[in-house]
Each structure stands twice: as C-alpha cells, then as structure tokens.
Amino acid sequence: MGDEGHRARVQDTQHVTRNTQYGIMKPSTDVGIVGYGAYIPRYRLPATEVARVWKGGEGGLPVTEKAVPGLDEDTLTIALEAARNALARAQIDPQLIGAVWVGSESHPYAVKPTSTIVAEAIGATPHTEAADWQFACKAGTETMQASIGFVASGMARYALGIGADTAQGRPGDALEYTAAAGGAAYLIGPAEESLVLFEASFSYVTDTPDFWRRPYMHYPSHGQRFTGEPAYFHHVTSAARHLMAEMDRTAADFTYVVLHQPNAKFPQRAAKMLGFEREQWTTGLLCPVIGNTYAGAAMLGLTAILDEARPGDTILAVSFGSGAGSDAFALRVTERITERQHRAPKTQDYIARRKEIDYATYVRYRKKLQMQ
C-alpha cells in the first residue's frame, strides 16, 4: 500500500476536517477541571544501563532515564496518590464524586477493579459509579472524555478521571528503555468551580495493530516501525488538526501543547508537524526524564503545564493509545488556578525526588527474577 495508502488517508482526513457532520465534542453545559494531581515513583533507571546490559553500551538512547515503581507500588497506589493530590487541590466533599474511573494497561488484577479501591480510599464510596478503562496509552484520557459527558449531563456533580501505569518492556527490547511508571488524576466538575475549562474535545480512532498484549502474556508485542507513521503520527495529528480546524484555531493560538510521549522524538516531531514551536512543548515534555508512563503520559505532561500555567493560558492536549486512537482537548486556564497550584506537590517535585538504580536493582524491582 505504502505511499498510495498514506495519501488516501491524508485525503480522507482532510475530507473529514471539512465535514461538519463530524463536529467537535462540546457539551451543552460548560465543565472543567476542579482539581488535578500527579504522581511519579522515586526510582530512575538511566537508559545507559539498558544499553550497557543489552547493547554493549552502544546505540542511540530514546530517553535519558525512566521512572521505575518501588517494590510496594503498582497502578493502584500510583492512581491513589494522584487522586489524593487532585482532591487536595479541589477541596471538595469526596461523597459528591459520582464516578471514579481508572484507565490503565497494568491494572493489578485481571478481574477486580482498581477503581473501587481508589474510591474507597478517598472516601467516595458507596454512592458512586466506578470502573476500570482500557485502551493502551489512551485509557486515561478516555476517562476524561467520559467525565466531561457525565458532569455536563448532570448525572454527577464531579467525576474523577485517572490514567496510571506500571508499564513493562521485554528485557532487551526497544521498549525497555522507555516503559515507565506514573499517573495523573483530574477531578472534572462545574465550570464555575474550575481552574481549567474544556473548550472542546475530539476523539479519533481506527483499527490499527501497532502494539498489543494477549491474555496471560507478561510483555507486549509491537509492530516495530509500524508504530510510527500509520499509528502515532496519523492519529495524533488527525485528532489535533480536526479539533483546531473546527475551532478555527492554529498552533499560534495555544500557549502550550502536550502530546502523548512514547519517546523524546515522536512528540516533538508531531508538534512541529502541527506548527508548534519548541517553547510551547518543553513544559509538558517529561518523557526524556521519566520515560513513557503510558496512560499517564499526556496527562502528566498536562499536570506539569498546569503547575506553571497562568489565567488565560490556552492548552492543546492530545493523547495516543495503540490499537489505535487519540483524544484531543482544547483547554483554557481560569483565574482559580493560582490559589490551587500550591495545594499539593507539583509534577517537578516528583521528578526532582529521584534515586538512580542500576539494571540489577531494576530487575529485582520489576520482578524479572524467577524465585521458584
């Protein structure tokens, strides 16, 4: 198929962009983010350690280092700390949270929700909806899209959308350099209480087999270079272009941009393709120092931006999940941000809390040793 197929897709995208039948998603009632929270584990594995063990110290490095969860951490503990930080910023009664949703590809149980444990621990039970979501790295922003609808429709005053992961890469695989751990939580609520407003959003999905993991398999498989053009770049840029076109905006209309970040190179190249400049993406580009936190990646980039944002700033956030799809959000920061930024640890506080480990310790922490 090659170039011909690519051209057909591009033409199709342009067609969709002009066709208002596929309009952007904008609820009839304005909603926004009332509180947000980040969490990144303390341990860091330098990419040079992976190269030392598997490549004789040779070859390019996709990131500087990645965040590794401690022995007592998993997606639940990460989701919960991010949720507590979101609630510390929002300062609302947790009994008013009508939905607790956790998106991840590394839920601790195959069957038993992560979300009910989060809901119990933050005091949202029992009068609440709870569910775990799955869509590779897009699982977290899915919970945000659904939360917008849940709150705007009046079904709940607040909904908590969380993306968190403890991603695994096969030893020696390209993903081992980047597969990291971290998460972010967003409490969605009424516009009049929000520190950021959702101006509009858009979702773009196709059946694209770039990355997958079958049941009972410990490590994922991927389509090597197929993960680039037809998967990441096509979906991220299509979602972003459609949202911007429908809103009659260009890259210059946004203060910040944050894209899903599987490595340091992809999001910067995609941002350039969309017309953004370096100063718009550096604040939200965390992958070089924490790796790819999967469902947490775009959402953590957004928390890093919100930590620095000022009233009136505009943000374009676009996730990507293999399989494949992207959620794009246009956000506008309100005057409430300044009083809430300091109520919980910032994303950069977690990045600065750093203990470097070697490959052997990493192997122990990630349970790659066969003990019996």
Add this chain to the structure above:
Amino acid sequence: MGIARDWRLRSQRYALVGEICDDCGRKIFPPRDVCPYCAEEAQTPFHFSGRGEIYSHTTIYNPPAGFEEFAPYTVALVKLEEGPLVTAQLTDVDPQEIAIGQPVEMVTRKIREEGPEGLIVYGYKFRPRLQAA
C-alpha cells in the same frame, strides 16, 4: 489473615480512619470498642491527617513469612500529629536516611500479596514528607 478481616479493616488501612472519643476528646488509632484513655464506648470516626514524625525505628533484614520480597525494610513507630503512636513500614527511603524526629506522611502501598493467585493487601506506610511547594 482472612479475607473478611482484611475487608473489615479497610477504612483504617487505606485512609487512617480512627476515632475521636465522645467523652474525653482524645483521638484513637486504631479504632476500638472502648476508649483506651477513659473506657467510654461508642466513639465517632475520625480521619487522621497522615502527618507525623518518627519516634523510633528499626531495619528488618530477616523478615517474617509474607514479607521476604521487601527486605531489607524499615519499621517505625510514628507519632501522629493528633497524638497516637502507630507502627508501620517506612517506604521510599534508604535506612541510612532515617532519623528520629523526621517528619513523615502516610501513603497507601502494597503491604503483601497472598501468593500469585490471592488478594493484594494494601495499607498505610509512611515516607519522608514531600512538601507541597
């Protein structure tokens, strides 16, 4: 430990929910049927802040069954801001970084797993306090 007992203890384990004595006003953790200070019954639930400081500590190199994967780990007596002394593991800290009087905060972490097919038990641990900037 059985499923039912872990389940009954979830509020205190996940969120440090103790009690405040309706009679003498003292804060109690863990919650119990009778106030240990004045012997009155029927206390009111109370959410502890999770902030405290290290009263004493020791590092475990020969752990009991079920905790082998975490060794070496440090167990501390933590004096909560509200008064009670709580025994708990410390996390996200190296043993040589720990000092008596050090400010700590509660986090919810994995305590143990009931084997590869059993439940994962979560509960409170403490770590050096990460100040909100």
